[in-house]
Amino acid sequence: MSAAKNINITLKIWRQKDSKAKGNLETYTLNNVSTASSFLEMLDQLNEQLVNERKEPIAFDHDCREGICGMCSLYINGRAHGPDTGITTCQLHMRMFNDGDTIYVEPWRSRAFPVIKDLVVDRSAFDRIQQAGGFVSVNTSGNTIDANAIPIPKDDADKAFEAAACIGCGACVATCKNGSAMLFVGAKVSQYALLPQGKVEATQRVLNMVRQMDEEGFGNCTNTGACEIECPKGISLENIARMNREYLKASLK
Amino acid sequence: MKLDSKIPEGHISQKWTDYKDHLKLVxxxxxxxxxxxxxxxxxxxxxxxxxxxxxxxxxxxxxxxxxxxxxxxxxxxxxxxxxxxxxxxxxxxxxxxxxxxxxxxxxxxxxxxxxxxxxxxxxxxxxxxxxxxxxxxxxxxxxxxxxxxxxxxxxxxxxxxxxxxxxxxxxxxxxxxxxxxxxxxxxxxxxxxxxxxxxxxxxxxxxxxxxxxxxxxxxxxxxxxxxxxxxxxxxxxxxxxxxxxxxWKVHKQGALFANTCYVQIHPTCIPVHGTNQSKLTLMSESLRNSGRIWVPKKKEDAEAIRAGKLKPTQIAEEDRDYYLERRYPAFGNLVPRDVASRAAKERCDAGHGIEANDTNEGVYLDFSTEIQNKGRQAAYAQGNHHPSPEEITRLGKAWLEEKYGNLFTMYQKITDENPYETPMKIYPAVHYTMGGVWxxxxxxxxxxxxxxxxxxxxxxxxxxxxxxxxxxxxxxxxxxxxxxxxxxxxxxxIRTGKISTDTQEFVDAENQVKASIDKFLNNNGSKSVDHFHKRLGNIMWNKVGMARNEEGLKQAIAEIAALKDEFYKEVYVPGKSEELNPELEKALRVADFIDLGQLMAMDALQRKESCGGHFREEYQDAEGETLRDDVNFSFVGAWEYKGEDISQEVLHKEELKYEFIKIAARNYK
Amino acid sequence: MAKSAFLKSSIAKKYWMALTGLFLCLFLTGHLLGNLQLLIPDNALHFNQYALFMTTNPAVKILSYLTYISILFHAIDGILLTIQNKKARPVGYAKTDGSSSSMASRNMAVLGTIILVFIVTHMANFWAVMHFDKKMPLQSVTIENMGQKMELYVTTDTGKFFPKDSIQMMQNGLEIRNRTEFYNKQANLKMGEGYKDLYKITIAFFKDPKMGLIATILYVLAMFALSFHLLHGFQSAFQSLGINNKFTPAIKKFGTAFAIIVPLLFAIIPIYIHFLLK
Structure with a gap:
């Protein structure tokens, strides 16, 4: 346990007016940052300073600030969600940094995630992949069979849950040297492939989701494993392998 | 305005079925x-x-x-x-x-x-x-x-x-x-x-x-x-x-806003760390199954802890006040959220808070008893009937980790303190609002x-x-x-057909929105939106928070009205409308929060009773428990918008009739 | 599903990379076993026999064409994937931190390119010489007969030799046709088949006083590239094919061993030839 102290930092932050403009890294200095602050609170503090100086504050995505909504992003000092593991940027705290540090803050970089402004990127490609097949085609009447009618082995249910824990933040794409979305898509495909309710449509699902993934312009998987390490929810590479299997099965049908 | 809840006739268990059967279809x-x-x-x-x-x-x-x-x-x-x-x-x-x-x-x-x-x-x-x-x-x-x-x-x-x-x-x-x-x-x-x-x-x-x-x-x-x-x-x-x-926009267009003052304050959140804090993090209610909540009995101890001179583990058992167990022996640490929250506030207001922040607000959620209990059980389960203290502690911690490991890790990431070794610091935080559009x-x-x-x-x-x-x-x-x-x-x-968006109503609505946006962007004030939002939050937390009283609520109403004036005069919103502009988004939202805050205080003021998340200090029994007034306040308070001046809103009452449940007092002792 | 998608989709491309890659691992094993015969002292014949077998056996021929196709497919597919991957990130990061992935896994394309260049030069140096060089020597042995040294061409018939001098001097009516066949000119009759002396070419290549050292060093460097490529590629192929289960740790261990041992043994050969072989 270390008591909170105040540090002074230099920030190099990507500024870009809109999707069409050319951006560049701007340098800012920020003093008296409490090490008990979260990284985003530090950015709040910088924005407050910018507003008070009548400068335009930095746009960045964030919402729940408790690591579950998946809205926050940021490539901090060369790592998705910054220099800590198993967390999102909103859970990163300034005690991970030292007085006098220079911190690089960049948006996710991917052709499929175009920059909207500053650090904000458009991740709707993920939504479109989900719309292509990330669901069970059951109507919403509630007149389905009883929830306990089909027992599901606990192991399968647990694995499906682990895959479903994905928050869709895009860190996997951001950190992959190829900008591949295989971990995201693999997690979704796996969740449904593991459950009896999802198996019915497994063939069409994996083909459609992969087709959409390719159309969005994500890169290919080189199995470097960086995505698994940077994933704030620890989604396993096993899910990518499972998708590869599912795709092979579907292709041979 | 007569409020018609349109509750169908019939036995409670048949109302919805019968009603559904007779609804019109498309x-x-x-x-x-x-x-x-x-x-x-x-x-x-x-x-x-x-x-x-x-x-x-x-x-x-x-x-x-x-x-x-x-x-x-x-x-x-x-x-x-x-x-x-x-x-x-x-x-x-x-x-x-x-x-x-x-x-x-x-x-x-x-x-x-x-x-x-x-x-x-x-x-x-x-x-x-x-x-x-x-x-x-x-x-x-x-x-x-x-x-x-x-x-x-x-x-x-x-x-x-x-x-x-x-x-x-x-x-x-x-x-x-x-x-x-x-x-x-x-x-x-x-x-x-x-x-x-x-x-x-x-x-x-x-x-x-x-x-x-x-x-x-x-x-x-x-x-x-x-x-x-x-x-x-x-x-x-x-x-x-x-x-x-x-x-709020719907409310301004004529929908009533009901039970505005009912706010749920969740007892187990991580306390505020400083003035730059942007949000509060909940620690699951399930932790209260294993943790015991306490503050130091002596104010000097609390002061010493805040000053960093004492550690919680140094406070002797007899100097700890397990106030929930003391006040509610039947439910102990598992009293409902509103009760646990108020009790924490009461202790902190009395000067026993342990968090070294601006407000000193924080209490301990201590797992050491559970570590000992579960550790001993685990040792016995393994056939070890004479475990050493070290073994008990080790096994107890392992039990906790299996049960709450992810929560403990989350707590440690945020606070940099190890909850296996030192008690968690927690404090109530605003969590859910029961009120809303009628x-x-x-x-x-x-x-x-x-x-x-x-x-x-x-x-x-x-x-x-x-x-x-x-x-x-x-x-x-x-x-x-x-x-x-x-x-x-x-x-x-079904006969209406496509609704045109070129009608005067749409033109007027768009112009009005445009005017409010332009007003902010051209305001040229000197203070940020957050500045006002934080001040509003302060008023709300202190006077329309966990405990309310007539005087405080009246002050809150006046202070929020003054804040509203200042906000429109002094707020500075940078940038343009035709771009991604988070400051503008915040300004538009805070404007509505200010109005709503005032209405919440008004609703809390009119409700001269204590119930659920609404605790009026004037309406409590000798032991500090809520006193509900079913004779005069068994109604839904629904407010009607009457223009920019929120204090002019009119209250409508929908009587609550209990035909199938017998009203009783809530007792957790 | 359209069959074209099976070729074009990102995942299918990876299947092909994995399948060709694993096939090439098999090829490497076979190639290594043959090459290791270079380490057997004073036994060019073994190696040349192996070389002859590899160039003439019909089954091996099919395998070798599969190998060429695999190499081409692996390379072309790899280039296509790399182009797509580069396109997927048009603007790079100003600051990167590679701690979350291995150096090898991030540089498969670079390593692959090095290996491809190596394969091309390697084939030019040996395979092309073996197949097309008119001056490709035939294996001969020197024997001492009554105090006189005599060079004899070795043939595929055990015990049958043709003296080198006589052929060169156009005596005995013998001549070499089609680079390896001993013919009786008058009778137009094939008398025997010689061995292309790949052993000699190999030894000469790495013992060349001018270029031998450089060749050895480059060869060893290429094997480093191969090692890193395999280090990631071997286990990665299984993941691409959807195999990630309880055997994965074993596959990874085997892959690591394979990636170290195979290139190491390959590299030992030129080092032995250059530095140790007398």
Missing amino acids: APNNRPKIDIIVVGTGLAGASAAASLGEMGYNVKAFCYQDSPRRAHSIAAQGGINAAKNYQNDGDSIYRLFYDTIKGGDYRAREANVHRLAEVSGNIIDQCVAQGVPFAREYGGLLDNRSFGGTQVQRTFYAAGQTGQQLLLGAYSALSRQIGLGRVHMYNRHEMLELVKVDGKARGIIARNLVTGELERHSAHAVIIASGGYGNVYFLSTNAMGSNVTAG VDYNLQSTIPGCFVAGEANFSDHGANRLGASALMQGLADGYFVLPYTVSNYLADE
Whole structure:
């Protein structure tokens, strides 16, 4: 346990007016940052300073600030969600940094995630992949069979849950040297492939989701494993392998 | 205005069935001719949009986030209640109904709550069919756990991420409809006005948050599912973007806003660390099963701890005040949320708070007793009847880790303290708002065609919500109530045809929104939006927070009115309208929070009783417990907007009639 | 599903990379076993026999064509994937931190390119000489007969030799046709088949006083590239094919061993030839 102290930092932050403009890294200095602050609170503090100086504050995505909504992003000092593991940027705290540090803050970089402004990127490609097949085609009447009618082995249910824990933040794409979305898509495909309710449509699902993934312009998987390490929810590479299997099965049908 | 709740006649258990059987329908071939707008894509919004799209209506769904999957329903941890009685422990629809009414301190509508309990089972069936991976037992069947305020195990869960899994289920159903072209999704859009034509809700003005463009969208019905208004306090467990704007715009257009003062303050959150804090993080209620809550008995000890001269582990057992166990021996640390929160505040106000921040607000949640108990049990279970103290501690910590490991890690990441070694510091924080837009049994507001669902309406939780019931209500409204009641309304709209957005009503609404935006951008003040939001939060927390009194509320009303004036004079909003401008978004939201804050204080002032989340210091018994006044205050307080000056709002009362439940006092001793 | 998608989709491309890659691992094993015969002292015959077998056996021929196709497919597919991958991130990061993935896994394309260049030069140096060089020597042995040294061409018939001098001097009516066949000119009769002396070429290549050292060093460097390529590629192929289960740790261990041992043994050969072989 270390008591909170105040540090002074230099920030190099990507500024870009809109999707069409050319951006560049701007340098800012920020003093008296409490090490008990979260990284985003530090950015709040910088924005407050910018507003008070009548400068335009930095746009960045964030919402729940408790690591579950998946809205926050940021490539901090060369790592998705910054220099800590198993967390999102909103859970990163300034005690991970030292007085006098220079911190690089960049948006996710991917052709499929175009920059909207500053650090904000458009991740709707993920939504479109989900719309292509990330669901069970059951109507919403509630007149389905009883929830306990089909027992599901606990192991399968647990694995499906682990895959479903994905928050869709895009860190996997951001950190992959190829900008591949295989971990995201693999997690979704796996969740449904593991459950009896999802198996019915497994063939069409994996083909459609992969087709959409390719159309969005994500890169290919080189199995470097960086995505698994940077994933704030620890989604396993096993899910990518499972998708590869599912795709092979579907292709041979 | 006469409030008609439209509660059907008949026995409580038959009301909904009979009512549904007689609702008007829209034939499948007519549905594609009808447009419906859904604002918000949390559990209520996403499930409503998906269901109505599935039925064949043209649905337009709006969310301010970059994806509908990010709505704050996702953050719910514990679970969702359903009267399935899978555990064979005597649960039933009636019991869930009863527990919810009692938990709400007898301030909720019987018929609505019973309907909620009736459809609760369908929710679980529906979610499982959608591929929601609920926790299961080794036999492959669904697992349950128990939650506060109940004596049965009816809570379904998916680890500590139930909200996430349920929302992703609803999002997957929504995504399917988007893919099929039956729902058109508008991400990064914020509703800024409701458009009424001939008294009916006919559309909205939405701002594209990326381009800043104001868009007119017409529809035959508008559903508001935009969540709660906890962010009026600035610091809360809500998401940063959670706001009341959609609900407030509807209110300004004539919908009544009800039970504004009912706010749930969750007892176990991580305390404020400093002035730059942006939000509060909840630690699951389940921790109170294993942790004991205490503060130092002596003020000097509390002072020494705050000064860093003493550690909590150095305080002797006899110098600790386990105040919940002392005051509520029967329930101890497991009293309901409102009770636990108030007790913490009482101790901190008395100078026993232990957190070294500006307010000294914080109490300990201590796991050391549990470590010893479980450690000894574990040692015995292993056949070791003479474990050494070290062994006991090691085994006890292992037990805790298995049970709460992820929560302990989260706590450590945020606070940099190891809760296995030193007690957690916790303090209550604003969590959920039971109040909201007044709706009738159909979930329709007083504006025809404007429906309100989920946390945004006031309907089901009375003065206090039970754990694991918010998820239930959101999905019940969206999947199983709105599809029927909205169709009933729309049956009269099949001849209306496409609604033009070129009419004067739309032009006026857009111009008004444009004017309010321009006003902010041209204001040229000197203070940031957050500056005002924090000040509003301060007033609200101190005077309309966990404990309220007449004098404080009157001060709050005056202070908020003054703050409102200053806000419009002094706020500085940089940038332009035609771009992504988060400061502008915040300014528009804070403007509505300020109005709402004042109304909350007014509602709290008129409610001269203590009930659930609303505690008036004047109305307590000798032991500091709530004193409800069923004779004079058994009503829903619904406010009518009367112009810019909020103090002119008029209160309407909907009497609450309890035909099937006998009102009793809530006692946790 | 359209069959074209099976060729074009990102995942299918990876299947092909994995399948060709694993096939090439098999090839490497076979190639290594043959090459190791270079280490057997004073036994050119073994190696040349192996070389002859490899160039003439019909089954081996099919395998070798499969190998060429695999190499081409692996390279072309790899280039296509790399182009797509580069396109997927048009603007790079100003600051990167590679700690979350291995150096090898991030540089498969670079390593692959090095290996491809190596394969091309390697084939030019040996395979092309073996197949097309008119001056490709035939294996001969020197024997001492009554104090006189005599060079004899070795043939595929055990015990049958043709004296080198006589052929060169156009005596005995013997001549060499089609680079390896001993013919009786008058009778137009094939008398025997010689061995192309790949052994000699190999030894000469790495013992060349001018270029031998450089060749050895480059060869060893190429084997480093191969090692890193395999280090990631071997286990990665299984993941691409969807195999990630309880055997994965074993596959990874085997892959690591394979990636170290195979290139190491390959590299030992030129080092031995250059530095140790007398």
